[in-house]
Amino acid sequence: MSSAFLICNSNPDMKQYLPLGLVIFASILKHKYRMTTKLHDMPLGELCKNGLDALFTEIKNMKELTFIGFSTMCDTFPRSVYLAKCIKESFPNIPIVMGGPQVSFTSQDILKRYSFIDVLVLGEVETVVDELMDFCENGQCVSKPGIVFQNAANNHEMNRLAPLTDLNEPIEIDYDIYYNEKLFHNFPIEIGRGCPYNCTFCCSKNLFQRRFRWKHSDMVVKEIHNAIRKYHPHKFIFVHDHFTADRKRVIELCGKIKNMCNDIIWRCSTRADSVDEKLLRVMYNAGCREIFFGLETGSDRMQKIINKNFDLEKAKSIIQLAIDMGFILTVSMIIGFPEETQDDLIDTLTWYFDISRFEQGIQFSQIHLLAPLCGTDLMNKYSKELLFDGFYCDHNHMESLSDWEREEIRSSPPLYSSFYFIPNQQIDRSIYRKLYWILAVGKAFDQFFRSLISMKGSRVLSCMLIDWLQSCDLKFDTIKFWNHSTSLDKATEIFEIFLRDSDINEIAHDIQKKYNKHI
Numbered sequence: 001m002s003s004a005f006l007i008c009n010s011n012p013d014m015k016q017y018l019p020l021g022l023v024i025f026a027s028i029l030k031h032k033y034r035m036t037t038k039l040h041d042m043p044l045g046e047l048c049k050n051g052l053d054a055l056f057t058e059i060k061n062m063k064e065l066t067f068i069g070f071s072t073m074c075d076t077f078p079r080s081v082y083l084a085k086c087i088k089e090s091f092p093n094i095p096i097v098m099g100g101p102q103v104s105f106t107s108q109d110i111l112k113r114y115s116f117i118d119v120l121v122l123g124e125v126e127t128v129v130d131e132l133m134d135f136c137e138n139g140q141c142v143s144k145p146g147i148v149f150q151n152a153a154n155n156h157e158m159n160r161l162a163p164l165t166d167l168n169e170p171i172e173i174d175y176d177i178y179y180n181e182k183l184f185h186n187f188p189i190e191i192g193r194g195c196p197y198n199c200t201f202c203c204s205k206n207l208f209q210r211r212f213r214w215k216h217s218d219m220v221v222k223e224i225h226n227a228i229r230k231y232h233p234h235k236f237i238f239v240h241d242h243f244t245a246d247r248k249r250v251i252e253l254c255g256k257i258k259n260m261c262n263d264i265i266w267r268c269s270t271r272a273d274s275v276d277e278k279l280l281r282v283m284y285n286a287g288c289r290e291i292f293f294g295l296e297t298g299s300d301r302m303q304k305i306i307n308k309n310f311d312l313e314k315a316k317s318i319i320q321l322a323i324d325m326g327f328i329l330t331v332s333m334i335i336g337f338p339e340e341t342q343d344d345l346i347d348t349l350t351w352y353f354d355i356s357r358f359e360q361g362i363q364f365s366q367i368h369l370l371a372p373l374c375g376t377d378l379m380n381k382y383s384k385e386l387l388f389d390g391f392y393c394d395h396n397h398m399e400s401l402s403d404w405e406r407e408e409i410r411s412s413p414p415l416y417s418s419f420y421f422i423p424n425q426q427i428d429r430s431i432y433r434k435l436y437w438i439l440a441v442g443k444a445f446d447q448f449f450r451s452l453i454s455m456k457g458s459r460v461l462s463c464m465l466i467d468w469l470q471s472c473d474l475k476f477d478t479i480k481f482w483n484h485s486t487s488l489d490k491a492t493e494i495f496e497i498f499l500r501d502s503d504i505n506e507i508a509h510d511i512q513k514k515y516n517k518h519i
Helices: 020-033 049-060 077-090 107-113 125-138 217-231 247-258 277-285 300-305 312-325 342-356 377-385 403-411 429-456 458-471 485-501 505-514
Strands: 003-008 036-041 065-071 096-099 119-121 147-149 186-190 235-239 266-270 288-296 328-335 362-369
Touching: 003 020, 003 049, 020 036, 020 065, 020 125, 020 186, 036 049, 049 077, 065 077, 065 125, 077 096, 077 403, 096 125, 107 119, 119 125, 125 147, 186 217, 217 247, 247 277, 277 288, 277 312, 288 312, 300 342, 312 328, 312 342, 328 342, 328 429, 342 362, 342 429, 342 458, 362 429, 429 458
Parallel strands: 003 036, 003 065, 065 096, 096 119, 186 235, 235 266, 266 288, 288 328, 328 362
Antiparallel strands: 119 147
């Protein structure tokens, strides 16, 4: 019986979830092609000789190995390429296959630069598995949108994504292929794919070809039943970029979930302007307790520029409504857009601090540095302007990369764009670096921020913070700052300087006395 070895590289600084795409792919190989499949996670922080030796031992133990496959994204791409290189040096006759969002939009550059990668899958793998197997088993390079081959003469489909799969074709997903009891506590169920919106910074619309698809509710309910029976999860994660884009389908699914004998808890991601009180009530009664809202910017002007087009006042009222109803929310924002002005940045910070006021209901108020992603309108527009300064955000994991990976990042901006930044002509990069550093570490100082907000207000605090950062001389390196005790020491120092230098000295003593354990 032939076999396939599939590799993912989880980011240890991000919350870990089951690699659902690879599990679905492995299930197709198992049930349709009768292949033995092994799914191996090699976290980004575990690259060392022992780690490679263990990986090679697992590969050697695979019988009749047909190919080695990688699923990769922006933050894991350097590691995937490096592992592919190392594997090819030791196992030159085994085809290397790579897929995922990063690969889907950079295929020409990848094949030209990395001769050790044999096949690229562009877009969804389900519709090109036959062609992939023809190559891996028989050496046939069948030209079709969605699959390209190293040194093939018929790679005229180089930039075309694979045809979209019919999500209502039944696939028996075998989660035991990657059994991990801890990951199964938060069990992912794919609800659908795609997003009908046109945000400039997101590649989802292009990856899924502007098509919004939804699995039939009966299929979803069956998967939930099977998971409860076999794995006993604590909570379900309904995987879809925009869960509530089709209101009718959401209501139908929630009705069937509510009629189940089991009480289940689940979370989803959506837009704050695509829900209202009635729909939120339907979702809550069906077990939804957590929602991720991507707000991105608190500036009305920037909302239009990035094609998010939120009504921010309506979004704020929906967030308050959801909290009052008992939902736990994650609200995410982005700073660092090249068109952003200081007024826009202050608007976003004001929104961020306003959200931080909610002690109950907001699980995370996230703020991210913009990462230019391949396949986005933003990247297409600014691809010639990318700059590198070594400062990285939560999308990337620079400190664990090898010298070879770091050199590749520096040598090929189009392939590694998420490690770069787009310069802003009005706001110096150092302001973004300092601000992101403070707010990322600042999650340990929520009470401190709330006190300042209650005394001065969100907008005043935002203006003071920006003005102070423009004049202060703080040095920031690229340490992994969000969970190191040294980072908290640094944050304490920063806030003490902020209190001393700003015109809030009249409240500094009271704050320091009240929150002495933090500041």
